[in-house]
Amino acid sequence: MTRLPARPPQPGLRRTRQRAAISDLLGEIDDFRTAQQIHDILRDNGEAVGLTTVYRTLQAMADAGEVDVIRHDGEAAFRRCHTAAHHHHLVCRKCGHAVEISAPVVEQWADEVARDHGFRDADHELEIFGVCRNC
Amino acid sequence: MTRLPARPPQPGLRRTRQRAAISDLLGEIDDFRTAQQIHDILRDNGEAVGLTTVYRTLQAMADAGEVDVIRHDGEAAFRRCHTAAHHHHLVCRKCGHAVEISAPVVEQWADEVARDHGFRDADHELEIFGVCRNC
DNA sequence: CTTCATGCAAACGCTTTGCACCAGC
DNA sequence: GCTGGTGCAAAGCGTTTGCATGAAG
Numbered sequence: 001m002t003r004l005p006a007r008p009p010q011p012g013l014r015r016t017r018q019r020a021a022i023s024d025l026l027g028e029i030d031d032f033r034t035a036q037q038i039h040d041i042l043r044d045n046g047e048a049v050g051l052t053t054v055y056r057t058l059q060a061m062a063d064a065g066e067v068d069v070i071r072h073d074g075e076a077a078f079r080r081c082h083t084a085a086h087h088h089h090l091v092c093r094k095c096g097h098a099v100e101i102s103a104p105v106v107e108q109w110a111d112e113v114a115r116d117h118g119f120r121d122a123d124h125e126l127e128i129f130g131v132c133r134n135c
Numbered sequence: 136m137t138r139l140p141a142r143p144p145q146p147g148l149r150r151t152r153q154r155a156a157i158s159d160l161l162g163e164i165d166d167f168r169t170a171q172q173i174h175d176i177l178r179d180n181g182e183a184v185g186l187t188t189v190y191r192t193l194q195a196m197a198d199a200g201e202v203d204v205i206r207h208d209g210e211a212a213f214r215r216c217h218t219a220a221h222h223h224h225l226v227c228r229k230c231g232h233a234v235e236i237s238a239p240v241v242e243q244w245a246d247e248v249a250r251d252h253g254f255r256d257a258d259h260e261l262e263i264f265g266v267c268r269n270c
Numbered sequence: 271c272t273t274c275a276t277g278c279a280a281a282c283g284c285t286t287t288g289c290a291c292c293a294g295c
Numbered sequence: 296g297c298t299g300g301t302g303c304a305a306a307g308c309g310t311t312t313g314c315a316t317g318a319a320g
Binding site for chain 4: 014016018019049050051052053056076
Binding site: 033074090092093099101103105106109110113114117118119120121122123124125126127128129130131132133 | 195206209213225227228234236238241244245248249253254255256257258259260261262263264265266267268
């Protein structure tokens with residue numbers, strides 16, 4: 001049998017109008033937005049993208065670590081993060097406005113707590129919610 | 136028009152076999168369990184309760200502060216808390232086993248962060264996940 | 271006997287998937 | 296012209312609700 005084409009390991013991401021539109025939009029907004037909201041905004045901007053595609057693209061970006069995801073009230077909200085490093089968020093309950101928070105003390109505390117109780121592979125979820133100045 | 140009966144403010148909780156079964160079960164387990172899991176366990180114990188009733192009862196208990204709720208992977212898990220005071224959890228990803236954690240330092244830190252950024256009505260969600268000794 | 275609880279089935283809201291068509295490269 | 300992307304419609308999944316029946320007090 002003939003040899004495999006030895007394709008590049010990258011899944012060959014393809015540039016499309018839809019992906020560009022979503023990526024550009026995320027670059028302009030730095031508040032958390034749901035897939036549905038992003039879909040609506042794009043439609044209002046005349047850059048219509050199918051809801052399925054929005055979900056698929058956001059999912060991919062989240063997997064690639066390009067966007068942060070928050071789950072609130074049973075739905076996911078997305079946001080392009082400025083910091084690549086591990087961080088948490090202070091999020092406005094009303095408008096989704098968010099501030100990135102780094103909390104080394106808390107990280108350390110969480111690891112200690114887990115270790116002290118014999119838990120391994122510790123991980124934690126932490127978000128602070130409130131109402132921002134403008135709301 | 137005649138006067139209102141001046142009913143007691145309590146919504147008149149009624150003792151039923153189903154509620155007793157759910158409440159008893161929660162008293163025996165101190166790991167987080169989903170509504171579906173509780174429904175299954177009760178059925179296996181011969182104490183069958185409709186899934187709807189399990190949801191409604193857990194919801195009511197959560198509203199009353201009698202049980203703690205955790206949302207993970209898009210589904211809710213419940214557990215009778217030992218401490219009435221505000222606390223967080225260290226939860227096993229595999230079996231749902233949980234330890235109640237109190238973290239005054241973190242509470243204070245969260246409030247400060249919110250205040251420093253001009254957020255009001257601050258609140259936070261924090262859970263530590265890991266794999267427990269027995270898993 | 272009145273009121274609230276139960277439970278089935280249907281509805282819901284968000285998200286994912288199947289599949290035919292379309293567009294990068 | 297392959298190969299992967301898109302988008303509609305339909306399915307999935309946890310959860311909630313409408314409504315007729317049933318039990319508690």
